[in-house]
Amino acid sequence: EPEVTQTPSHQVTQMGQEVILRCVPISNHLYFYWYRQILGQKVEFLVSFYNNEISEKSEIFDDQFSVERPDGSNFTLKIRSTKLEDSAMYFCASSGQGFHEQYFGPGTRLTVT
Amino acid sequence: AQSVTQLGSHVSVSEGALVLLRCNYSSSVPPYLFWYVQYPNQGLQLLLKYTTGATLVKGINGFEAEFKKSETSFHLTKPSAHMSDAAEYFCAVSPSNTGNQFYFGTGTSLTVIP
Numbered sequence: 001e002p003e004v005t006q007t008p009s010h011q012v013t014q015m016g017q018e019v020i021l022r023c024v025p026i027s028n029h030l031y032f033y034w035y036r037q038i039l040g041q042k043v044e045f046l047v048s049f050y051n052n053e054i055s056e057k058s059e060i061f062d063d064q065f066s067v068e069r070p071d072g073s074n075f076t077l078k079i080r081s082t083k084l085e086d087s088a089m090y091f092c093a094s095s096g097q098g099f100h101e102q103y104f105g106p107g108t109r110l111t112v113t
Numbered sequence: 114a115q116s117v118t119q120l121g122s123h124v125s126v127s128e129g130a131l132v133l134l135r136c137n138y139s140s141s142v143p144p145y146l147f148w149y150v151q152y153p154n155q156g157l158q159l160l161l162k163y164t165t166g167a168t169l170v171k172g173i174n175g176f177e178a179e180f181k182k183s184e185t186s187f188h189l190t191k192p193s194a195h196m197s198d199a200a201e202y203f204c205a206v207s208p209s210n211t212g213n214q215f216y217f218g219t220g221t222s223l224t225v226i227p
Contacts, residue, residue, distance in 0.1 A: 003156075043217035
């Protein structure tokens with residue numbers, strides 16, 4: 001069964017460093033998303049991406065964040081200068097033509113020290 | 114604005130007992146509704162969804178949920194709990210007129226007691 005994959009599973013970085021979280025969505029999907037979950041809190045939407053551009057983003061997704069689909073398979077989330085409060089689980093998701101059903105990856109746990 | 118409330122961050126049931134996980138939402142338009150399950154160290158797996166049509170929807174692993182518009186609820190049930198049902202359960206809402214982003218509840222951790 002096709003699935004969304006994410007690497008790495010756990011990333012530890014120092015405050016101020018740049019991190020790139022990687023995702024491989026399901027191959028025939030067209031819509032891509034990033035969500036995050038701070039420990040003990042709800043899953044929050046960050047951004048959606050379609051046709052090589054951002055289609056929607058939340059207030060969380062400020063200038064420190066960017067997304068890219070550098071090739072036909074990967075979808076990345078970059079945080080330019082990490083803060084302690086960026087520590088969270090980051091989930092990638094993708095959906096097909098009927099975008100109501102989103103398929104999630106296993107997440108990347110980001111720890112900023 | 115959309116929001117999702119899951120009553121009970123932790124629910125414990127005995128094996129074989131009824132599972133009831135509650136979800137209420139607020140939405141200015143009829144939403145699409147979802148339940149996801151997360152097993153330890155895994156991603157979010159879709160259990161079931163309601164978009165249109167029959168308000169009682171059946172999902173995987175014997176779970177079902179009923180959309181009650183008058184109560185703005187989408188509670189998840191399973192007649193008989195199994196040990197393998199122990200996981201974190203998330204209710205999510207997507208506005209039907211815009212689609213795209215999901216709004217999640219805070220999750221309910223289900224423990225099944227042997």
